[in-house]
Amino acid sequence: MKSANVNQRLTLLVMRDAQHAVKQIHLSKHLLMAIPAVAVLSLSGLVVAMQAHSSQVVSQLEQQVSVETLKNRQVQLTLSNREQSMERLQNEIINLSSQAKTMKLKMDTVDELEQQLKEFINKHNTTRVSGKASSQSINDSEHVGGEYIAVHDSDMLDLAKETKDDFQEMRKLLDEMQLKVPNTLEQAQETQIQISGTPTIWPTVSKVMTSSFGYRTDPFTGRAAFHAGIDIAGDEGGPVYAAGSGIVVTTEESGARGRYIIIEHPNGLQTWYMHLSRIEVSVGDSVDKGSKIARLGSTGRSTGPHLHFQVVKDDKPVNPLPYVK
Ligand SMILES: [Zn+2]
Known part of the structure; x- marks a missing residue:
C-alpha cells in the first residue's frame, strides 16, 4: 500500500x-x-x-x-427535636402529676389539722359542737429509687387523666375548706377567749392563805359568819394580778370591802379583788390574764395587808380554789 x-x-x-x-x-x-x-x-x-x-x-x-x-x-x-419535645411534654406531665399529688397530700393535712382544731374546740368549748370526721394518714417517702421502666403514650394519657382528676378533687376540697375553715377559726377564737377568760391564775405573789372559803369565825365579831372568798396575806403595795382575761366592770371603795375591783369573764364568771391600796385599771378596761391590775393593801374591814379574792358564778360566790389552785 x-x-x-x-x-x-x-x-x-x-x-x-x-x-x-x-x-x-x-x-x-x-x-x-x-x-x-x-x-x-x-x-x-x-x-x-x-x-x-x-x-x-x-x-x-x-x-x-x-x-x-x-x-x-x-x-x-x-x-430528634420532636423526640425532645415529646420527652419534655412527658416530663411535664409527670411533674404536674407529682405536684398534684403533693398538693393533695398538703390539703389533706390541712383538712386533718382543721379536724384536730375542731376536736380541740369540742374538748374545750362545751357550748358549741359541730363538724364531721375526715382523716387520712400521710405517708411522705423522701427516699426514691427502683428499676427504670419505659413509658408508653397510653401511660402518659392515663397519667394526664389521673392528674386532671386529682386537680378536680383538690378544687372540691378547696371549696369545702373555704366554707369550713372560717367557721372553725371563729370557733377556735371563741374557745381561745373562753380559755383565757376563765380565771386560773393565782392573783398575788404570796401563796399564804390566811382564811378559806366557807363558814368561819368572824375576825371582828368572833361569831360564825360566811366567808365568800379566800384571804391571801401579802406585802403592802405588792402586785395583784387578773386571774383571767376579761372586762373591768367595777372599781369602787366601800367601808367593808375597801378599794375593790370586779372583773367580768365569759360563762357568767366574775372575780372580785378587795382591800386594795391602789387601783390601776378603770371601768371598761379589757385586761389580759395575769396582767397587773392593783396593789395589795389593807383598806376596809381588814386586820392587816391581804387580798380578799372571790369568784362569783352566776351571781353566787363559789370556792375560788378549784379555779386558781
Ligand atoms: Zn376575806
Whole structure:
C-alpha cells in the first residue's frame, strides 16, 4: 500500500482493486511526521475534555450528595427535636402529676389539722359542737429509687387523666375548706377567749392563805359568819394580778370591802379583788390574764395587808380554789 522515497518526499500508492488504477499520493516527510503528533494532540485534547466533563459531573454529584446529606440531617434534627419535645411534654406531665399529688397530700393535712382544731374546740368549748370526721394518714417517702421502666403514650394519657382528676378533687376540697375553715377559726377564737377568760391564775405573789372559803369565825365579831372568798396575806403595795382575761366592770371603795375591783369573764364568771391600796385599771378596761391590775393593801374591814379574792358564778360566790389552785 505504501512505497517510500528515501529523500524528502514519500509516495503513497493506493490500490483499491484490479479494475481501478493505482493512485499515487505524494507526502512530504514532515507532513508524515506531523500526523501522529496531531493524533496525539487531538487524543490528549479529548482526554482533557473528558476529564473536565467528568469533574463537572462529579462536582454536580457531590453537590447533590451534600444537599441530600443536609436534607437527611435536617430530617434527623426535626425528628430528634420532636423526640425532645415529646420527652419534655412527658416530663411535664409527670411533674404536674407529682405536684398534684403533693398538693393533695398538703390539703389533706390541712383538712386533718382543721379536724384536730375542731376536736380541740369540742374538748374545750362545751357550748358549741359541730363538724364531721375526715382523716387520712400521710405517708411522705423522701427516699426514691427502683428499676427504670419505659413509658408508653397510653401511660402518659392515663397519667394526664389521673392528674386532671386529682386537680378536680383538690378544687372540691378547696371549696369545702373555704366554707369550713372560717367557721372553725371563729370557733377556735371563741374557745381561745373562753380559755383565757376563765380565771386560773393565782392573783398575788404570796401563796399564804390566811382564811378559806366557807363558814368561819368572824375576825371582828368572833361569831360564825360566811366567808365568800379566800384571804391571801401579802406585802403592802405588792402586785395583784387578773386571774383571767376579761372586762373591768367595777372599781369602787366601800367601808367593808375597801378599794375593790370586779372583773367580768365569759360563762357568767366574775372575780372580785378587795382591800386594795391602789387601783390601776378603770371601768371598761379589757385586761389580759395575769396582767397587773392593783396593789395589795389593807383598806376596809381588814386586820392587816391581804387580798380578799372571790369568784362569783352566776351571781353566787363559789370556792375560788378549784379555779386558781
Ligand atoms: Zn376575806
